[in-house]
Amino acid sequence: MSTLLCLRACLVLPLILIALGACSTQTELRTAAQQEQFAREAASQGDWERAMRSYAAAAENAELGHGDFAWQARLHHQAGRAASGACRYDAAExxxxxxxxxxxxGEYSSALSYKALIDQYERQGKATQALAVRNELGGPQSGALGAFADRESLPVGKPCGTPP
Structure with missing residues (x-):
């Protein structure tokens, strides 16, 4: 009889662990969605520092919850834009x-993030780094970046390097 009980425990325990893992994943994804909403609100108010932190936390939770790569990429892109607005160029990069x-x-387009990185380097006067990113992107794709010129630009907050 005890062998049967041990066998049942060995079969049930993995199922319980899988169920707990699924609950944890859903919690992480819900938290990521809430943090993304907080980040959007902060960005709409021009609070780039808070937006950056919220987008970064959302990206981390989306990764922990195994969210799709497109969503994770978008969250990181938005965190980069907010970091740029907060003059946190290292975080933006x-x-x-x-x-x-x-x-x-995820085999999605990364052109917007390439363009944002290039724009950031150009704003900082780092032409060499901007050119290196263009070269990293490749010839034909690099030429297509102009199509995104009006679609999205980096946020403009207070001038960087000035006291608040």
């Missing part, structure tokens, strides 16, 4: 690069 990598992983 990180998030744009993450967005590019996730878009490639």
């Amino acid at each position: 990180f998030h744009f690069r993450q967005a590019i990598a996730l878009a490639k992983k």
Whole structure:
């Protein structure tokens, strides 16, 4: 009889663990969606620092919840835009690069994130880095970036380098 009980426990335990994992995944995805909404609200108010933190947290939760690559890429892209508006260029570069990598992983277009990274380098006067990113993108695709010129630009907050 005890062998049968042990066998049942061995069969039931993995099912319980799978169910708990699924609940955890759904919680992470719901949290990511809420954080994305908080980030949108902060961005609409021009609070780029708070928007950056919320988008970054949403991206982290989307990754933990195994959200699709397109959503994760979009969250990182938006975190990069917000970081740029907050004059946090190191964070912006990180998030744009993450967005590019996730878009490639999911076989989606990464052109907007490439354009944002190039624009950021150009705003900072880093022509060499901007050219390197254009070269990384490749010839024909690099020429197509102009099509995105009116679609999206980096946010303009307070001038960087000035006290609040």
